[in-house]
Amino acid sequence: MKHFFIQLLKFTLLSALVFMILEYIFTSVYQNGKYYKTQWIGHIKNQNFDYIIHGSSRPYTCLDVASLNKSTGLKGLNLSLDGAVTPTYYLMLKMFLANGNTTKKIYLNIDNWEAGTEIVGNFTYPHFFPYLKDSIVFNHYKVYGLKWYAYRYIPFLRYAEFNTAWGIHQFANSIFHFKKPDYDEVGTKIYKTTSYHGPNELQTFEFNTKEKMKYLDAIIQLCKKEKIELYIFTAPLCILNNTSGYYKSVNDFKTLMNAKGIPYFNHGDLYVQKYNLFVDEDHLNKFGVPLYTEEFRKLLISTHQK
Amino acid sequence: MLFNSLHFILFFITYLILFFSIPSKWKWMLLLVFSYYFYMTWKWQYVSLLLGLTVINYFLALYLDKAQTAKTRKYWLIISVFINVGILFYFKYFNFFLSSVSKTVNLLGFTIPTPSLNIILPLGISFFVFQKLAYLIEIYYKRFSPERNFGMFAVFCSYFPQLIAGPIERPQNLLPQLRNLQGFNYNHAVLGLRLILWGLFKKVVVADRLCYFANTVFNDPSHYYGLSVIIATIFFSFQIYCDFSGYSDIALGTAKMMGIELMKNFNTPYFAKSIKEFWSRWHISLSTWFRDYFYIQIGGNRVSLPRWAFNLFLTFLLSGIWHGANWTFIIWGGIHGFVNAVEALNDKVGWIKLNPPKIIAQISTFSIVAFAWIFFRANSLGDAITLIKHSVNFSTPFIAQIKSLEMTQLYNLAIGFPIIIILLTIESWMQNPKYKVWFEQNRYLRWSSYLCLCLLIAVFGVFVEQSDFIYFQF
Numbered sequence: 001m002k003h004f005f006i007q008l009l010k011f012t013l014l015s016a017l018v019f020m021i022l023e024y025i026f027t028s029v030y031q032n033g034k035y036y037k038t039q040w041i042g043h044i045k046n047q048n049f050d051y052i053i054h055g056s057s058r059p060y061t062c063l064d065v066a067s068l069n070k071s072t073g074l075k076g077l078n079l080s081l082d083g084a085v086t087p088t089y090y091l092m093l094k095m096f097l098a099n100g101n102t103t104k105k106i107y108l109n110i111d112n113w114e115a116g117t118e119i120v121g122n123f124t125y126p127h128f129f130p131y132l133k134d135s136i137v138f139n140h141y142k143v144y145g146l147k148w149y150a151y152r153y154i155p156f157l158r159y160a161e162f163n164t165a166w167g168i169h170q171f172a173n174s175i176f177h178f179k180k181p182d183y184d185e186v187g188t189k190i191y192k193t194t195s196y197h198g199p200n201e202l203q204t205f206e207f208n209t210k211e212k213m214k215y216l217d218a219i220i221q222l223c224k225k226e227k228i229e230l231y232i233f234t235a236p237l238c239i240l241n242n243t244s245g246y247y248k249s250v251n252d253f254k255t256l257m258n259a260k261g262i263p264y265f266n267h268g269d270l271y272v273q274k275y276n277l278f279v280d281e282d283h284l285n286k287f288g289v290p291l292y293t294e295e296f297r298k299l300l301i302s303t304h305q306k
Numbered sequence: 307m308l309f310n311s312l313h314f315i316l317f318f319i320t321y322l323i324l325f326f327s328i329p330s331k332w333k334w335m336l337l338l339v340f341s342y343y344f345y346m347t348w349k350w351q352y353v354s355l356l357l358g359l360t361v362i363n364y365f366l367a368l369y370l371d372k373a374q375t376a377k378t379r380k381y382w383l384i385i386s387v388f389i390n391v392g393i394l395f396y397f398k399y400f401n402f403f404l405s406s407v408s409k410t411v412n413l414l415g416f417t418i419p420t421p422s423l424n425i426i427l428p429l430g431i432s433f434f435v436f437q438k439l440a441y442l443i444e445i446y447y448k449r450f451s452p453e454r455n456f457g458m459f460a461v462f463c464s465y466f467p468q469l470i471a472g473p474i475e476r477p478q479n480l481l482p483q484l485r486n487l488q489g490f491n492y493n494h495a496v497l498g499l500r501l502i503l504w505g506l507f508k509k510v511v512v513a514d515r516l517c518y519f520a521n522t523v524f525n526d527p528s529h530y531y532g533l534s535v536i537i538a539t540i541f542f543s544f545q546i547y548c549d550f551s552g553y554s555d556i557a558l559g560t561a562k563m564m565g566i567e568l569m570k571n572f573n574t575p576y577f578a579k580s581i582k583e584f585w586s587r588w589h590i591s592l593s594t595w596f597r598d599y600f601y602i603q604i605g606g607n608r609v610s611l612p613r614w615a616f617n618l619f620l621t622f623l624l625s626g627i628w629h630g631a632n633w634t635f636i637i638w639g640g641i642h643g644f645v646n647a648v649e650a651l652n653d654k655v656g657w658i659k660l661n662p663p664k665i666i667a668q669i670s671t672f673s674i675v676a677f678a679w680i681f682f683r684a685n686s687l688g689d690a691i692t693l694i695k696h697s698v699n700f701s702t703p704f705i706a707q708i709k710s711l712e713m714t715q716l717y718n719l720a721i722g723f724p725i726i727i728i729l730l731t732i733e734s735w736m737q738n739p740k741y742k743v744w745f746e747q748n749r750y751l752r753w754s755s756y757l758c759l760c761l762l763i764a765v766f767g768v769f770v771e772q773s774d775f776i777y778f779q780f
Contacts, residue, residue, distance in 0.1 A: 018757060163767065
């Protein structure tokens with residue numbers, strides 16, 4: 001039995017060595033890529049911006065930042081990430097600032113379902129794997145359980161488990177860039193489809209102002225520390241049940257944010273039931289984006305003239 | 307608890323540590339406890355079914371053995387078959403039977419509602435019921451004496467490596483080995499680990515990777531034509547082979563590590579040059595079960611030519627029904643039965659004398675097998691017919707059909723054939739005695755092969771959204 005375990009140990013050590021080398025190569029190559037937004041953000045270093053748009057797929061797809069930059073003369077960036085939640089916004093902001101970047105203002109989209117969330121964000125966390133050895137990323141994720149230690153310390157485990165996202169195809173793509181990302185040079189993705197394929201039933205949208213908002217508070221604190229003006233907004237929704245309960249909840253949230261010194265702008269009810277402007281219940285289509293971008297331009301100018 | 311899960315790895319390591327630490331006389335008890343725990347992790351309520359069947363068959367075997375006259379023996383055998391098949395029928399076929407009766411009555415012009423009972427199919431029931439039947443039939447023919455130790459018999463009925471999806475063991479092979487459980491053996495451990503590694507490669511790299519495109523097409527047959535359907539059918543053919551044989555290899559490997567030799571269930575079936583040969587290489591434990599306990603019992607080939615053809619057809623039809631309560635499985639079995647019967651008759655009578663090159667014979671055999679898989683995999687008979695019709699329709703270009711697929715799906719499609727080529731190449735090496743000797747004698751070659759397999763598993767294996775082993779549903 002002893003001989004068997006010695007052989008097994010030798011093989012395990014040899015495998016570990018091979019996987020460590022492989023992980024080093026894969027990480028270096030992945031960090032060089034630009035297909036995922038996390039990779040792209042990794043390349044933005046030591047730049048100064050007038051503003052950034054931040055949040056989930058909603059601000060990622062509903063604001064044409066390139067057009068805003070052109071019409072206002074400001075330098076802006078869309079930092080939003082598809083599928084992200086508030087803890088992810090906080091992490092991305094920290095990574096962005098740690099890269100030596102600065103911004104005067106941040107416009108952060110917050111919806112009722114994410115204001116107080118502390119979930120890991122299953123859809124997005126694998127996108128941060130090439131950066132897991134950075135202390136900012138690891139410290140953020142390690143609170144989510146032991147598996148994050150396994151991802152960090154067992155060589156290649158994270159790439160093996162998520163090789164559908166980080167496989168050989170992404171390895172080649174990170175080198176040759178043959179598959180272009182679906183966002184533009186300032187980080188915005190605009191849906192090309194125009195038909196509405198979401199539900200038709202109106203949905204209740206109410207902030208729970210009594211819940212703890214750990215990560216939103218952390219973003220507010222970080223912005224204060226870095227002397228960044230933070231504005232919170234809610235992008236348009238299509239199937240909103242805009243009753244008195246909705247307006248009360250929005251006002252309550254506004255009061256709460258104002259008490260923390262943060263202005264809040266609600267645009268959720270701008271285009272309710274205008275199905276021709278949306279692809280689904282909460283994402284604008286290519287007809288809706290110019291309209292909302294124009295609306296947002298006014299906010300951008302007014303907040304910059306202050 | 308999937309064989310390719312962390313839960314199973316921890317379970318198996320714990321088991322092995324205890325297994326090799328305790329004296330031989332206690333080993334079977336440990337095996338029994340772990341086997342029942344293994345089954346309980348699926349659905350603990352069905353442990354009572356496993357235990358109940360074990361108790362019933364234990365006593366049935368004793369009565370069968372004790373019966374003095376041929377008539378009483380036959381009587382006990384009929385009761386045994388009736389009870390076991392009855393339980394299998396209730397859990398697996400009762401709802402299908404009710405809905406078929408209801409549909410037939412409706413066709414005759416009478417309207418009756420389709421009744422349905424809320425029955426959940428116990429995992430692996432077809433496998434463990436058939437194993438118990440084999441045990442009883444062997445005792446009936448006095449080829450095996452019943453196990454008197456109830457605990458030992460319970461281990462035979464619940465042995466965890468092969469409980470859920472076989473191989474369907476014969477008592478002559480498994481029980482003597484269980485009675486004589488050994489301590490640690492270096493060669494067994496190495497060979498066991500080797501089989502586990504190879505089984506893992508087949509399951510997580512080949513089967514789980516190919517299933518993406520196969521599922522895309524088979525779950526949406528109206529949108530795919532020509533090459534898409536052909537590729538999906540080829541992918542499914544290798545998916546089901548690697549899924550099931552991968553499971554069998556892991557089962558054989560885990561048993562081997564305990565010093566138990568389970569029967570080989572697969573022997574490179576897609577290298578077969580005829581359907582008859584295919585069945586001597588595919589799911590061997592089931593095909594030999596049907597051969598020994600059904601085909602030979604109804605006369606086998608010791609009858610007239612038409613009756614022989616009918617016996618073959620009926621055996622394969624039953625094999626199709628064994629797989630599941632659905633017309634798609636019945637037609638799948640029927641196709642194999644028909645081709646087997648035609649092949650057998652042609653061999654005997656010599657209508658058409660063909661002697662194609664080996665590769666042509668292999669490709670044509672694979673084509674028939676793959677065609678039959680369409681029925682096996684399709685969600686309904688209607689879907690199967692749509693897929694067959696669409697497979698010869700090349701009016702929509704392949705590129706146009708796959709254009710809407712996401713990048714990861716395209717990736718799964720692109721690496722499908724290279725993975726199949728790797729699989730077939732390694733299998734052909736494994737068949738070659740010269741390579742076998744070379745492999746065993748060259749340590750560097752062995753270690754680099756293990757390492758390459760580990761790398762292939764890490765880089766191409768599917769670990770997110772893992773699918774269950776297909777044969778678990780049977």
